[in-house]
Amino acid sequence: MACNWLQWSLVGLGAVTAVKLGLSALSYGWSFLRGYVLPSLGIRKDLKRLGEWAVVTGSTDGIGKAYAEELARQGLNIVLISRSEEKLRATAEAIESSHGVQTKVVQADFSESGQQLYDRIFNQVKNLNVGILINNVGVAYENPEYFCEITTDMLWQLVNVNVAAVTLLTHAILPSMLGRKRGAVVNIASFAGCYPIGLMSVYSATKSYMHTFTQALQQEYSGTGVTIQSVVPLFVVTKMSWIKQPRCFVPTPTDFVHRSIGTIGYQPVSRGCVSHELQGLAISCLPSWLQKTATFNVVKFVMKKFKAEKQKSQ
Numbered sequence: 001m002a003c004n005w006l007q008w009s010l011v012g013l014g015a016v017t018a019v020k021l022g023l024s025a026l027s028y029g030w031s032f033l034r035g036y037v038l039p040s041l042g043i044r045k046d047l048k049r050l051g052e053w054a055v056v057t058g059s060t061d062g063i064g065k066a067y068a069e070e071l072a073r074q075g076l077n078i079v080l081i082s083r084s085e086e087k088l089r090a091t092a093e094a095i096e097s098s099h100g101v102q103t104k105v106v107q108a109d110f111s112e113s114g115q116q117l118y119d120r121i122f123n124q125v126k127n128l129n130v131g132i133l134i135n136n137v138g139v140a141y142e143n144p145e146y147f148c149e150i151t152t153d154m155l156w157q158l159v160n161v162n163v164a165a166v167t168l169l170t171h172a173i174l175p176s177m178l179g180r181k182r183g184a185v186v187n188i189a190s191f192a193g194c195y196p197i198g199l200m201s202v203y204s205a206t207k208s209y210m211h212t213f214t215q216a217l218q219q220e221y222s223g224t225g226v227t228i229q230s231v232v233p234l235f236v237v238t239k240m241s242w243i244k245q246p247r248c249f250v251p252t253p254t255d256f257v258h259r260s261i262g263t264i265g266y267q268p269v270s271r272g273c274v275s276h277e278l279q280g281l282a283i284s285c286l287p288s289w290l291q292k293t294a295t296f297n298v299v300k301f302v303m304k305k306f307k308a309e310k311q312k313s314q
């Protein structure tokens with residue numbers, strides 16, 4: 001009798017697990033199809049229908065610049081927000097001449113704190129029909145490091161740039177999208193924010209904030225017509241990245257954004273491109289203790305390498 005009860009419990013548990021896995025696989029397959037396969041066949045959302053302008057932070061380099069260029073290629077006017085006036089002007093000129101759209105530049109250093117900065121930015125965009133906000137700006141420390149070795153100046157930069165900017169800009173711009181019942185807020189978090197990563201503790205925690213904040217907003221504003229997306233890339237070849245040459249699993253910003261932009265409106269959380277989906281899937285299949293130990297050891301190795309190179313060059 002006891003054996004029967006145990007057998008049926010195990011069968012029940014197995015059936016529930018199989019159904020759960022099956023449903024997850026179906027939902028993943030569907031979002032993969034809509035986010036990557038259909039856009040590559042030219043079936044994608046017309047982003048211009050969300051509004052005439054896109055606002056992109058950290059838009060003079062790397063992933064942000066690639067978003068600005070790709071959105072302009074799709075016919076949107078672009079507000080470029082970054083810290084270097086000279087780089088802003090050069091990027092704006094290049095975008096206008098290549099894509100024939102309008103641009104507006106707003107110089108802002110997000111490492112500053114205080115509401116004044118955000119009021120100044122908002123005053124420059126409040127009369128525009130902003131359909132897309134790409135919260136891309138971000139900073140990381142140059143190399144992995146123990147928390148107590150990070151300067152307080154760097155800690156404030158991480159909090160102001162990675163946490164305050166996304167929060168205050170979304171707070172300023174989302175209401176007008178809600179009023180028009182259309183728009184998209186795309187927050188560039190990181191795969192490093194999906195798991196705790198030692199030796200990148202504050203970066204990883206700030207990106208985790210961004211990822212959690214975005215998913216909470218998705219709940220609050222579901223059904224409003226405004227899409228809110230968290231993008232969690234792995235490595236992309238940029239100034240910030242430790243990897244400086246494109247490889248099979250490490251795309252250039254242009255290649256990455258060409259794919260990630262197709263996922264807007266289809267994937268609430270996106271790793272941004274197929275190669276990152278595969279890497280992320282492989283990592284998430286590992287048991288949690290192995291994920292954490294393996295990542296920590298890789299980061300530790302990178303830290304030692306950086307330190308050895310620094311010592312050599314001194």
Ligand SMILES: NC(=O)c1ccc[n+]([C@@H]2O[C@H](COP(=O)([O-])OP(=O)(O)OC[C@H]3O[C@@H](n4cnc5c(N)ncnc54)[C@H](OP(=O)(O)O)[C@@H]3O)[C@@H](O)[C@H]2O)c1
Pocket residue numbers: 057058059060061062063064081082083084087108109110111112136137138139140161188189190191232233234235236237238239240241
């Ligand atoms: N690269 C990766 O492997 C990777 C992976 C996962 C997630 N991400 C995330 O993707 C985002 C973009 O990263 P990225 O690799 O493209 O970085 P990047 O190449 O270093 O570019 C960062 C951009 O932000 C601007 N910026 C930096 N600090 C600023 C500040 N205080 N105020 C205003 N603008 C500032 C930079 O301006 P300047 O040109 O003046 O420096 C530049 O335009 C970040 O949020 C990052 O965390 C990157």
